[in-house]
Amino acid sequence: MTLAGWAQIALFCAVILALVKPLGWYMTRVFAGERTFLSPAVRPVEVSLYKIAGVNERSEQDWLTYAVSMVVFHVGGFLILYVLLRTQGWLPFNPQGMTAVAPDLSFNTAISFITNTNWQNYGGETTLSYLSQMLGLTHQNFLSAATGIVVAIALIRGFTRASTRNIGNFWVDITRCTLYILLPICIVYTLFLVWDGIPQTLGAYVDATTLEGGKQTIAVGPVASQVAIKMLGTNGGGFFNANAAHPLENPTAFSNFVQMVSIFALGAALANVFGRMAGNQKQGWAVLWVMGVLFVAGVAACYWAESAGITGINELGLTGGNMEGKEVRFGIAASSLFAVVTTAASCGAVNAMHDSFTALGGMIPMINMQLGEIIIGGVGAGLYGMLIFIVIAIFVAGLMVGRTPEYVGKKIESKEVKMAMLAILVLPLMYLGFTAVASVLPSAVASIANPGPHGFSEMLYLFTSSTANNGSAFGGITGNTPFYNVTGAIAMFVGRFFMIIPALAIAGSMAEKKIVPPSAGTLPTTGSLFVGLVVGVIVIVGGLTFFPALALGPIVEHISMTRNMLF
Amino acid sequence: MIKLFRPAFVLLIALTVLTGLIYPLVMTGIAGVLFPKQAQGSLIVRDGKVVGSELIGQNFTSDRYFHGRPSATTGTDPADPSKTVPQPYNAANSMGSNLGPTNKALIDRVKGDVNKLKAENPGVPVPLDLVTTTASGLDPDISPAAAYFQVPRVAKARNQPEQDVKKLVDRHIETRLFGLIGEPHINVLALNLDLDGVAAR
Numbered sequence: 001m002t003l004a005g006w007a008q009i010a011l012f013c014a015v016i017l018a019l020v021k022p023l024g025w026y027m028t029r030v031f032a033g034e035r036t037f038l039s040p041a042v043r044p045v046e047v048s049l050y051k052i053a054g055v056n057e058r059s060e061q062d063w064l065t066y067a068v069s070m071v072v073f074h075v076g077g078f079l080i081l082y083v084l085l086r087t088q089g090w091l092p093f094n095p096q097g098m099t100a101v102a103p104d105l106s107f108n109t110a111i112s113f114i115t116n117t118n119w120q121n122y123g124g125e126t127t128l129s130y131l132s133q134m135l136g137l138t139h140q141n142f143l144s145a146a147t148g149i150v151v152a153i154a155l156i157r158g159f160t161r162a163s164t165r166n167i168g169n170f171w172v173d174i175t176r177c178t179l180y181i182l183l184p185i186c187i188v189y190t191l192f193l194v195w196d197g198i199p200q201t202l203g204a205y206v207d208a209t210t211l212e213g214g215k216q217t218i219a220v221g222p223v224a225s226q227v228a229i230k231m232l233g234t235n236g237g238g239f240f241n242a243n244a245a246h247p248l249e250n251p252t253a254f255s256n257f258v259q260m261v262s263i264f265a266l267g268a269a270l271a272n273v274f275g276r277m278a279g280n281q282k283q284g285w286a287v288l289w290v291m292g293v294l295f296v297a298g299v300a301a302c303y304w305a306e307s308a309g310i311t312g313i314n315e316l317g318l319t320g321g322n323m324e325g326k327e328v329r330f331g332i333a334a335s336s337l338f339a340v341v342t343t344a345a346s347c348g349a350v351n352a353m354h355d356s357f358t359a360l361g362g363m364i365p366m367i368n369m370q371l372g373e374i375i376i377g378g379v380g381a382g383l384y385g386m387l388i389f390i391v392i393a394i395f396v397a398g399l400m401v402g403r404t405p406e407y408v409g410k411k412i413e414s415k416e417v418k419m420a421m422l423a424i425l426v427l428p429l430m431y432l433g434f435t436a437v438a439s440v441l442p443s444a445v446a447s448i449a450n451p452g453p454h455g456f457s458e459m460l461y462l463f464t465s466s467t468a469n470n471g472s473a474f475g476g477i478t479g480n481t482p483f484y485n486v487t488g489a490i491a492m493f494v495g496r497f498f499m500i501i502p503a504l505a506i507a508g509s510m511a512e513k514k515i516v517p518p519s520a521g522t523l524p525t526t527g528s529l530f531v532g533l534v535v536g537v538i539v540i541v542g543g544l545t546f547f548p549a550l551a552l553g554p555i556v557e558h559i560s561m562t563r564n565m566l567f
Numbered sequence: 568m569i570k571l572f573r574p575a576f577v578l579l580i581a582l583t584v585l586t587g588l589i590y591p592l593v594m595t596g597i598a599g600v601l602f603p604k605q606a607q608g609s610l611i612v613r614d615g616k617v618v619g620s621e622l623i624g625q626n627f628t629s630d631r632y633f634h635g636r637p638s639a640t641t642g643t644d645p646a647d648p649s650k651t652v653p654q655p656y657n658a659a660n661s662m663g664s665n666l667g668p669t670n671k672a673l674i675d676r677v678k679g680d681v682n683k684l685k686a687e688n689p690g691v692p693v694p695l696d697l698v699t700t701t702a703s704g705l706d707p708d709i710s711p712a713a714a715y716f717q718v719p720r721v722a723k724a725r726n727q728p729e730q731d732v733k734k735l736v737d738r739h740i741e742t743r744l745f746g747l748i749g750e751p752h753i754n755v756l757a758l759n760l761d762l763d764g765v766a767a768r
Contacts, residue, residue: 007747053577065571072571076579126660139587171574178582183590190594191601197622199608200598205659206608208617210625211632211759217659218620220608224598225591242661245702247622248608253749312674313699316681317692323699324673325663328636328708331750335702352702353663356673454667476665557669566671 001307005333009299012257012337013292016264020288023265024272030180031153031173031273033057042179049175060166063508066154067501069170070147074114077143081110084136085128094129095204101127108485113137115496116144116378118230118237118348118471119488121480125219125240130202137237138226145233146177148380151500152270155384158507159408160277162515167507181266182233189228189262197251198224223249231262234378236348236471244338244351245327253329256351260338263347267376270383278408282526287386289531291375294538295344298364298375303336305361311561325356336361343368346378348471355450355458355474359561362474363554366461369468370546371538372427372499378469384503390525391420391506393537397523406522409515416509419502426498428545430467430491435460435549437487444483449476452567453560457553462488467495611760619756624707626656627759630724633709633717635755636696637680639664640704656705664700688716708752711740721762735761 029036050057061069084091085106089099101109105121112119113136122128128137150173157167194200199220206218223239227249230236240246250256268288275284307321326335335352342349343365354362368375374385390407395417398405405412438444438459448455458477465472466488473479479488524530560567598606609621619625624635640662642654654660666673680698694713714736722729739758743749 004743004747011747049578049581052581053574055574055578069571069575072575073579076575077583080579080583123660123662134591135583135587138591139583142586143582171578175578175582178586183586186590187594191598194598194602194605197605197609200595200606201608202595203607206610206617206620208610208619210619211756211763212625212627212629214626216619216623216625216656218608218610218623219659219661222591222595224606225594229586240661240703242663242703242705245663246661247624247703247705247707248620251609251622252744254744257744257748310668310673312668313677316678318677318681318695318698319692320695322668323695324666324668324677325700325702327702327706328696328710328752329706329749334749350702353665355665355667356663356700358668449665450667450670452669454669457667474665474667475663476667557667561669565669566674567669 001303002333005303005331008333009303009337012260013296015261016268019261019265020268020272023269024276024284027181027266027269027273028276030176033172033176036180038180038184046175046179050172053171055169055171057169057172060169062165063154063158063167063504063511066167066170067504070151070500071497073170073174074147077140078110078114081113081136081140082106084132085109088129088132091129091131093131093134093202095202096129098127098129098132104482104485105480108489111489111492112471113140113235113237114144115469115492116148116233116235116346116381117466117469117492117496118235119466119479119492120237120241120243120471120473121485121488123241124238130221133226133239134222138229141226141229141233141235141237142178142182143174145229145235145379146174146182148378149177149181149266149270150174150380151503152380152383153273155387155503155507156274156277158510159387159410160279161511162513164511165508167504167511182229185232186225186228189232190224192258193224193227193255196255197248198227198255199248200224220248227259230349231259231347232266234263234267234345234347236342238349244349245353250351253334256330256334256338259349260341263341263345263349264376266379267345267382270380274383280526283408286526286531287383287390290534290538291386293531293535294371295340295375298340298344298368299337302340302361302364303333305358305364306332306336308358310358311564312566315564322356322358322361325353327351339365340368342472343470344373344375344377346373346381346468346470348465350472353475354461354472355476359454359554359558362457363550365472366457366464366550366554367542367546369464369470370431371542372424373468373470374538381469381499385499388420388423388503388506389538389541390534391416392424392541393534394523394525396537397533403521406516407525409518410510410513411516416506419506423499423502424541426494427467430494431460431463432546432549434463434487434491438463441483443481447478447481447484449478450567453553453557454567457557460549460553463491466491469496611756620658621754621757622707623658623705624656624701625756627755630720632759632762633714633721633755634697635709636706637698637700638704639700658705661703661705663702663704684716687720691716707754707756709755711736711751711753714739714753714758725762
């Protein structure tokens with residue numbers, strides 16, 4: 001570990017903290033339907049969209065209608081993407097002549113993108129036409145990100161409104177989120193990325209004659225416009241197979257830093273939106289502190305493990321840590337930080353190969369995802385995941401002192417706790433269940449690339465990443481088989497919608513409740529006691545769930561590594 | 568229920584066209600005007616021919632050139648299209664080795680490379696990045712230590728004084744942004760183009 005490395009990490013945290021308030025202020029205004037500086041340009045488009053769609057922007061929906069709207073919208077998105085992938089060979093913007101994507105891979109990819117997972121069983125530059133990248137993937141990057149954000153907003157409305165059934169209008173929320181937040185940022189962001197070296201062209205791949213006379217085909221394409229939303233919307237599906245490690249997808253340490261910031265920016269700001277809408281920004285900061293404690297602990301552990309390196313390589317007299325599967329321009333500090341950021345949020349972009357991380361260095365991303373990506377988290381998904389954990393924490397605190405638990409003036413009752421438990425239990429059911437099945441299925445085991453405990457980690461990582469809608473991978477595993485394409489898609493689907501629907505149900509039941517004024521017996525939810533309580537509940541609930549599986553994978557591998565046992 | 572289909576249909580189509588077609592195409596147009604070079608992939612053209620991209624590493628094997636890092640990319644076998652063979656720095660199929668820390672194949676590979684480099688330049692510590700694969704298989708850079716390590720070999724192959732080659736290396740070191748972000752590195756292709764006496768940028 002170096003001082004320069006720690007300074008980069010500190011700078012990253014400082015930039016995120018500085019962005020929280022201004023972005024939170026702006027997003028609050030957008031979702032309250034107020035005027036913003038973009039209104040003169042965007043408002044006419046917005047109004048005409050509502051007119052054609054027959055949406056009355058003043059009429060709101062109850063939680064069930066909101067949820068059904070979201071599901072209908074996603075079914076449509078899935079169909080468009082699936083058909084596009086199957087027919088790309090006949091469609092324009094296909095200079096490389098890519099043919100139709102296989103049915104099981106199309107199914108997996110379509111589910112993967114509507115659920116904001118962006119798992120890459122496809123190799124971008126070897127499988128997809130430019131039209132599939134733009135109309136298929138870029139567009140789903142926007143819509144799945146917007147969905148995450150608006151569900152979080154709906155849940156916040158549930159917590160902060162009183163005596164109403166309405167939690168907002170899905171159509172209005174999704175339109176405003178796209179037009180006022182995601183698209184304007186992406187336009188500026190794309191130009192920055194192109195300036196820094198990311199291609200943005202519709203031209204075919206370039207044939208170069210190298211200095212030594214060899215032939216090198218360089219894949220290019222409309223990369224920058226997709227990378228912008230891939231990061232901002234915590235989608236993470238790469239234009240290229242190597243994702244953000246590819247020099248044309250992440251050319252410099254500068255683009256790398258900005259990409260990391262853009263993964264966290266909106267998710268962190270949503271905590272502030274929560275505070276503002278609850279009428280007390282301290283509520284938002286308390287949530288952010290819980291996230292911050294867990295985040296810094298993860299970064300420290302991962303950076304330490306990667307700097308310590310691989311025993312077998314260190315013994316050859318090499319120094320400097322673990323550089324296998326990392327890029328020189330980023331180095332160990334920025335690669336470790338990126339790995340933690342991308343899995344704390346549900347981004348899943350990678351700038352280094354997680355499969356080649358040390359056992360403990362690779363375990364940290366896994367833990368981040370297994371906790372449900374509540375540390376900042378996917379845009380929106382992180383906040384609603386965290387609020388679900390807070391419901392449990394408040395409930396536990398209530399049990400300890402024998403009082404009805406309350407949060408931001410609302411009583412937490414059995415219905416909310418049941419929904420929260422459903423959301424929390426369904427995740428391990430998916431990733432532990434499917435890993436168990438894969439471990440005993442010879443055809444599934446045949447997909448692993450690294451023998452020994454690392455092979456188990458590859459399978460565990462695959463299902464964890466799918467369930468948590470992350471999309472990063474221990475990339476050695478051959479995931480593009482019918483078994484993994486189908487089971488992975490199920491895990492992604494359940495991991496997404498069995499979180500969102502309970503979250504919206506909680507929103508609905510909370511909105512109907514009256515506000516209870518705080519009394520002497522109310523647990524203050526802005527102080528360090530509360531932060532400690534929530535962190536404790538997360539670590540205990542999470543730890544009890546997945547520690548046994550981690551013991552079979554990364555932990556056993558770490559012990560083997562230090563004793564120089566190879567497989 | 569039926570009330571939901573009209574907004575779903577209209578907004579889905581409208582937002583799909585807006586974010587999936589208008590946005591990327593307009594950005595392609597603007598980027599092509601503002602930053603034409605980067606938008607095409609930062610290509611280096613010499614005598615009307617593309618010799619590579621500033622951002623993409625190449626597979627250097629000659630003693631006369633500085634070498635990049637090991638690359639695990641593959642490609643189809645020119646002799647038999649049904650087979651996949653190692654093809655380092657294949658910029659149309661980026662990938663890493665994905666070898667894990669307890670994989671015998673990883674340790675054996677590194678051991679072999681270390682022994683080769685030790686024989687080339689005895690007594691000098693082997694730089695880590697010269698024996699570990701790049702994440703993308705296309706890393707354009709090496710660390711300054713890895714460049715200095717290769718100076719004696721390159722100087723000998725080119726019959727140039729080591730001092731001159733070393734000075735060239737010094738000139739190519741790119742430092743941390745704002746003294747903070749990233750790691751010091753050297754672009755191998757730019758350095759090699761300079762060695763050949765052609766300005767890379």
